[in-house]
Amino acid sequence: MSVNFFRNSRLTAGVISLILSSGLAVAEPQHGIAMYGDPELPPDFVSLPYVNIDAPKGGVIAAGEVGSFDSLNPYIQKGRVPWQLRFLGVESLMGRNWDEPFSLYGLLAESIEVGPNREWVEFTLRDEARFSDGSPVTVEDVMWSYETLGTKGHGRYRGLWGKIGSMEQTGPNKVKFTFNVEDRELALIVGMRPILKKAQWEGVDFETSRLDQVPITSSPYVVDDYEAGRFVTLKRNPDYWGNDLPYRRGTMNFDEIRMEFFGDETALFEAFKGGLLNTNREFNVEKWETQYGFPAIGAGEVVKSEIPHARPSGIIGLAMNTRKDLFADWRVRDAMTHAFNFEYINEILTGSKQPRITSYFSNSVLGMQDGPATGKVKELLEPFKDDLLPGALEGYALPVSDGSERNRKNLRKALALMEEAGYTVQDGVMKDGDGNPFTFEILMRKGNSEHERIADTFVQALKRMSIDATINTIDSAQYKERTLEYDFDMTFYWRGVSLSPGNEQYNYWGSNGVETPGTRNWMGVNSPAVDAMINEILTAQSREDFVSATRALDRVLTSGRYVIPFYTYTNGRLAHAKELSYPERIPVYGDWITWQSDVWWWEDK
Template sequence: MASVGIASAEPMHGIAMYGEPALPDGFVSLPYANPDAPKGGTMVTAEVGGFDSLNPYVDSGRVPWQLSYLIGESLMGRSLDEPFSLYGLLAESVETDEDRKWVEFTLRPEAAFSDGTPVTVDDVIWSYEILGTQGHGRYRSFWSQVETIEATGERSVRITFNTDNRELALIAGMRPILQKAQFEGVDFANEGPDMIPITSAPYTITDYELGQYVELTRNPDYWGADVPFRQGIANLDTLRLEFFGDETPAFEAFKTGDVHFTREFSESRWESQYNFPRVQSGEVVKEILTHQRPSGMTGFAMNTRRAPFDDWRIREALITAFNFEFINETITGGQQPRITSYFSNSPLGMQDGPATGRVLEFLEPYADQLLPGTIEGYALPQTDGSENDRRSLRAALALFAEAGWTPDDSGTLRNGAGDALEFEILMKTGSSETESIADMYIQTLSRLGIDARLTNVDSAQYVQRSDAYDFDMIYYRRGLSLSPGNEQYAYFGTEYSDTQGGRNLMGANSPAIDAMITHLLTSESQSDFIAAARALDRTLTAGRYVIPFYQWNISRIAYDQNLHHPENIPIFGDWPGWQPDVWWYEE
């Protein structure tokens, strides 16, 4: 549909990328929340790994990923039923011009931090500035596109942009707001691990032991109890994140009832190990949920900064050698469909066959730079499902030979200089299923004369090495949403291909990818936005950066019978903002 924009700027209760938000002014609650849910109870979850910081807003330290969602609060809140709509949270209204060159927010007069002090325009301006200059890298791209930020009234603030990007008006509403007074005289980027940011969210951190657990308590004096966006949200009194060294003790804790909720990513374990007594007695509920999110990408990413992974033919050969059908049958009984592209399982995914229409129009200016299959159509190679698929092995060897790598008399694959093809697959300790995938892949590679080896490291080493791009091949998981935007530059953009600590792990460096992301951000209609996403999907998938595994187009969850959620599941499914947000406890 065409964007109707806003003919003349006026305050509104929400904002959408195209047209107007679905929920009217004065809505009762989000459609997937229960405004009558009771308050009380506890949810304990098991997390694998560790942490050494409780501040999710800076680069230093390892922080539980949930904290940015649980303790953070922003001017606007995202609806999980609308990929591109936000509704007032700290802000009672939002205002923008037709071209979205600027956006203005008006704070609710009752907005307050957890210590009872009011949230002010000064706090808002300081938060944007400090996060954009000294905060986590995820905030800096937005700040670089801000021309000015200024108070326009006692409770209003206006942000003017220096670039043409319609999504910025929405992104502006999603920055966390921190308390300026807390950090006076403190080195924001390098404060100690015990510095817990004061925010205005419903939950505050009340107990913790670094690396072991974090406990959050619902604030009984939470300022936003009457805000429509918060009706039926934050119902549980206590949230506790328990950390374990690997999946085995975490699962055992769930079986005994010490943990109340788990997500299961292993089909085989879901089928074979969820028959313990508490399941049989009904004390544990098993549930499978569907969603309409993109599959994202999970697999082994190849570091294109290094030879020979800088040659797309080598990458295609390594993809061809990956015996997905056999691995899938062995691990999941063939139950999991393969990820076919970055946005598969969603309307944003590339379509089969040659590019047509607007997708083709977006790609054609870069035709001479695009890898084979981008415009013509690309599909992952398939094996016959046997353990030793000779046809696929021959196809892989032909690709290696085309790139200058052939077997010597001993069968070792070597290039013209006599170098053997060998590399390391880097993984974090604790994922037995992914280790099994790596082991089966390594066995196949050995048949081709390739010396591949698996290296497991602890969380700290994994972060250190991945941040420095010190790997050949690495386990990779990139979740993508139905509202892709500026973050795509960080994931895949040229500017971030060599940024230390960045998220472009494969080192994608393509003007075509950059251009497709730009089309995403500047589209003025939903149809152009979808075409841009599909074009981006083609450039990424045909780029052959990752060897894809299977996708999770369903969520398998199990939980204590006293925990409940509304029957209406948002299109995002089990996603941050749904659990624990809309759950409640009732015996």
């Protein structure tokens, strides 16, 4: 099946226009909001630009996941939850258009107003908004949801609560949030929080609910059936309140969404080949080209679709925990990066067909540029020059090997870096000055054979440096527990980033995550420059300043040598039943988050 990437979303710049009345700046209700400039879709838009408004309703989409689950409440810290429930099973005040870097449009809220500098935001709820049990969505539900998530919910929700100075009901259907910090993104972030039904949780401990309490929301889909650790089925609510909303036209087309869980990727792939699943996302290009020739594809019952995108690469690789003394020294981390023979690994796993991630925001306009920092980027980084690692200002590039298994040149460099950090080979073992061996554990989650092969090849390379590294593969429950507490030396790490990075960057690599458990700062990044660049991103008044701040952040993170990068995915690859269809128009984010479940449909062919 072919696709056309019609255009990149235009990246507009500017600020929200103010309406002047009697010499005073007065806000007025708007149908949407953009991080910079105005939202692209007009007030009378018919639908999102990448949907088929005539898509038929019906059919089942069945996808597989590696792992297990013991909870259906994705809004609390405890338990393992199917990740899709955080997106499919809930609605927020505003909804995102994935064909723009960061713009929101009315969903539960019919309008949004902001202060002159976005120091406050006010939403007006729709009269017709309903939970799945038919009860109305009220301001009381909204306010309860924000306070509960901000104080008892998952860590991802708590940062916002601390930046809300006040929350008040300002009318029958109006709720206003006033912020206590300067942060232009907060007006948008507030619009994206889950809205739950307050009455459901009266007399119930929200924080400890697992399978016994499925959150009641206003989503088009509700949990219909499940078996702990094996499957979850969502059914489309026939009485869904928002079918006629412009934001919802052409979306949520399947009658049923089914998620099946497997112990490893091999079992999942066999289930797909056998027809238990009707869609499968493939990340390995060599496997895509060599193992997707089974009978159903030959008969045309299953088709292969490649989905382009223009989003940043994010970071995928082996994260080194700098909280541990072993990896606190950047020269050790640099040595590990040199010892990791990417070119050889890429050849044996993908036939050298997948490009390497070169920075956290590579493959986008937000990525750091080659060579020394210049202009605004240099200006932002100069105050921190005494603390920055080599390469941040001068320019940094990952080491490149000759592609052979021995990787001699880079291993020599790695040994020299280890010696600079105080380690030498003594009696055939890498040791520090006190004779303590340099040894560490690579923590892996059971089920991903490709990542285990990468780790194993890396371990073999380290043996040539007289370093003893061991791979410890554990189940998903143990893995989650240990990574929440940062109880590892090195582990696999995957963090996607968007075309509009913002407050989530603090959770990913802000210094608060060094001590606070449960953040995504697994590496323990503790850099004043990183915190300052994130603040610059959040307070930028123009698109140009925003891009410069992100490029500066990218330089600090990449030159920090915190993660040894793998390869990136410039296309999404989906094999699926021929009846599963999608529009020709692909959003700028491509196959992202819930694009497949949101806009695809079933059509008999």
